[in-house]
Structures are given as C-alpha cells and as structure tokens.
Amino acid sequence: MSSDRTEQLREIKDALVNLKESPLYEYRRRNNYYPVIGQGDHYADIMFIGEAPGKNEAEQGRPFCGASGRVLDELLESIALKREDVYVTNILKDRPPDNRDPLKNEIDLYAPFLERQIGIIQPKVIATLGRFSMEFILRRFGAFQAGQKISQIHGTVINARTDYGRAAVLPLYHPAAALYNANQRETLEADFQVLKQFVSKDEPGTMKLL
Ligand code: URA
Numbered sequence: 475m476s477s478d479r480t481e482q483l484r485e486i487k488d489a490l491v492n493l494k495e496s497p498l499y500e501y502r503r504r505n506n507y508y509p510v511i512g513q514g515d516h517y518a519d520i521m522f523i524g525e526a527p528g529k530n531e532a533e534q535g536r537p538f539c540g541a542s543g544r545v546l547d548e549l550l551e552s553i554a555l556k557r558e559d560v561y562v563t564n565i566l567k568d569r570p571p572d573n574r575d576p577l578k579n580e581i582d583l584y585a586p587f588l589e590r591q592i593g594i595i596q597p598k599v600i601a602t603l604g605r606f607s608m609e610f611i612l613r614r615f616g617a618f619q620a621g622q623k624i625s626q627i628h629g630t631v632i633n634a635r636t637d638y639g640r641a642a643v644l645p646l647y648h649p650a651a652a653l654y655n656a657n658q659r660e661t662l663e664a665d666f667q668v669l670k671q672f673v674s675k676d677e678p679g680t681m682k683l684l
Contacts (some may be wrong), residue, residue, distance in 0.1 A: 479516040482594045486587055487511045490567050496583055498568035508535030512563030512591055520559070520669070521597035522546070523588065523607045525648065526566035526576050537562045538649070545649035546603075549662055553670040561595050563588065565610055576606055589614070596638045599672055604648030611643055629665035644669060 490509045493499060502509065510527035513536050522538075530540030538546050550556060566576050566584050588610075592600070602608040605624045612618035615634035624645055632643045644665070652659035 479594050483511070483516060483591065486590055486594075490587060493567075493583075496568060497577075497580060498566070498570060501571055502532070502568050505532070507532035507569055509567045510535055510537050510564060510569075511567060512561060513537055513557070514561035515558060516561070516595060518559065518561040518595060519598045520555075520561070520601060520672075521592065521595055521599070522560060522562045522601045522603055523611060524562070524564040524603040525606045526564050526573075527569045528573055529569065532569035537564055541653055542649040545652050545659075545662075549649065549666045552663060553666050553673060555673065561591075561597065563591055565607055581606070581610060585610070585614075593637060596636075597641060599642045599644060599669065600634075601644045601646050601669060603646055604651075608645040612645075615641075615643065617643065628661065629668050631668065642672070 510531045528540055566580055602611050608624050617632050617634050628645050628647055634641050634643050646665050647658055647662055652662050
C-alpha cells in the first residue's frame with residue numbers, strides 16, 4: 475500500500491468504484507450514479523461522517539452537496555470553517571434507494587472503507603452527523619453504551635482511543651433535521667459552538683491541542 479495519503483485514498487476510491495458485491499452497485503449503475511468517497515483536506519483535524527449519499531450526492535459524486543450540505547456549510551461558517559478545512563464522508567458510499575435508512579449488511583460492507591479513511595486522515599475530532607454515524611463510531615471505539623440516544627449525547631465530547639491515538643468524538647444531529655425544524659437548527663448551531671472551542675483562531679483549519 476502506498477504511504478502518501480492522497481494515493482491511499484485513491485486506492486479506496488478505486489476499490490469502491492469496482493465494488494460489484496455491494497447490494498447498491500446495480501442501483502448505482504442503472505441510475506448512472508457515482509459512489510461518494512469523501513471530500514476535503516486529507517490532513518484535516520476534523521472529520522464529519524454522515525449516513526449515506528442522497529440523490530444529489532450520487533449524481534455528483536460529492537458528499538453533502540444538496541440541501542443538507544447547504545446547512546452544513548452555514549454551520550461551518552458559523553465557526554469560521556470552510557469545507558476545504560475539514561474532511562467530509564459517509565458510512566455508506568452508495569445511495570440507498572429512496573433515501574431509506576442504511577441496512578446492517580450495507581453498513582458492514584462499507585465500514586472497512588470508512589475505517590481506512592479514518593486511519594489515513596487521523597482526525598483529532600470526529601463529528602458524527604445523525605444517529606447511524608454516532609452509533610457506528612462509538613461502537614467502533616468501544617464507547618457506545620446500550621440504549622444511548624442521540625437526543626441525550628448530542629453536543630457532548632466523548633474521548634475515544636483510536637489506533638493512532640486519542641480523538642474526540644462529537645455526536646451531532648444530522649443537518650437534514652435542521653431543514654424543516656427550527657429547534658433542531660438551534661440545537662445544531664449550539665453544538666457547533668462546542669466544536670469551535672477546539673479550532674485554532676490563528677489557523678482556522680487546525681485544532682488546538684486536545
Ligand atoms: N446525507 C448524508 O448523510 N450524506 C450526504 O452526503 C448527504 C446527505
């Protein structure tokens with residue numbers, strides 16, 4: 475395997491493009507969709523992890539480029555960050571039909587790709603977007619407690635031990651939740667302020683020491 479981050483991420487992309495064993499591959503092919511690998515700084519200190527690409531994302535091959543993405547951009551801007559400062563990806567790399575929830579076998583299939591992305595980028599902060607991403611990441615780092623709900627722990631920093639050292643996990647509601655619900659929007663704005671405490675004022679893309 476190559477040592478350069480961009481090259482390693484390209485290897486992941488190549489594998490995903492050819493992932494014919496995925497139950498979502500045929501749906502991707504029939505609709506001329508792209509797999510959505512991830513986008514942003516390969517040296518980002520903050521990684522955002524969503525659930526799965528929607529229609530816009532699958533058409534363009536980029537994460538969060540539709541209505542939820544506009545909310546995400548506004549939230550980033552509220553803490554003086556831009557998309558280019560962070561890395562954004564999803565658990566599933568292909569769009570599920572009708573935007574349904576990801577199935578367990580789909581999460582199991584795509585999880586190793588996400589785990590490799592995390593291992594390559596080595597983010598200091600992992601901000602999960604939505605309950606699927608929250609549960610996946612907390613389980614992965616042995617920090618999930620049975621019955622734990624996003625309504626209880628959103629906006630709370632959870633310290634996790636990863637293969638590359640310590641990382642902070644920040645569970646956040648999914649930006650789509652803010653589209654039609656002003657309360658959820660306010661909650662997300664407040665939770666982004668939690669993220670802000672880590673962001674260096676001098677170099678906005680980098681984090682203060684955790
Ligand atoms: N919702 C997600 O979870 N991910 C995207 O990329 C877009 C919408």
